[in-house]
Amino acid sequence: MLEITERTVADSVEAIAQGIDRFAELGVGVSIDDFGTGQSSLEYLRRLRPSEIKVDRAFVAGAGTDPIDRSVLKACIDIGHAANLSVCVEGVETDAELDLLKSLGCTTVQGFLLARPGSIAELLAYA
Numbered sequence: 001m002l003e004i005t006e007r008t009v010a011d012s013v014e015a016i017a018q019g020i021d022r023f024a025e026l027g028v029g030v031s032i033d034d035f036g037t038g039q040s041s042l043e044y045l046r047r048l049r050p051s052e053i054k055v056d057r058a059f060v061a062g063a064g065t066d067p068i069d070r071s072v073l074k075a076c077i078d079i080g081h082a083a084n085l086s087v088c089v090e091g092v093e094t095d096a097e098l099d100l101l102k103s104l105g106c107t108t109v110q111g112f113l114l115a116r117p118g119s120i121a122e123l124l125a126y127a
Contacts (some may be wrong), residue, residue: 001029001052009048017048024051031088036076046084053080054110055113057091064096074104083103 009016009032020084022031029051032044037056045053055076062069073089080087092098092111101109115126 001031003009003031003033003054005033006035006044009044010038013044020048023074026058029086031086034091035080036072042079044083049087052086053063055080055087055089057111060089060091060097060101060111064100070100070104073101077101077104077106079127 004016023030030048031052031054032048032050033054034056035053036059038044040053044050044098053076055073059069059073059076063073064070077087077089087106088108088110089101089106090110092101092109092113094113097111098109098113
């Protein structure tokens with residue numbers, strides 16, 4: 001899986017769409033990182049046809065207390081699933097956030113709660 005950010009896509013949507021198509025032919029998926037923070041998130045789904053979206057941490061941080069953040073987070077998860085994409089929510093740091101995401105239908109998460117970034121040696125020891 002290759003990851004691109006929405007900000008990277010902004011200036012060269014057509015070229016990136018062609019690249020994603022080529023990667024798909026090779027069996028390599030493409031994930032749009034920081035989903036929901038760019039200006040044209042929904043347009044990117046339609047034009048790029050990624051394999052996955054990664055919902056930005058910004059929506060997780062307040063979702064436990066802010067109903068708007070929770071609604072946006074749920075909408076991002078639902079949009080991804082409706083488009084038949086994998087959906088990963090980034091920045092999960094607490095059990096409460098993980099429980100909330102499970103209740104919203106999220107099945108894939110990333111964050112310090114699960115593991116911190118590390119070296120290749122640490123990754124191999126973890127496996």
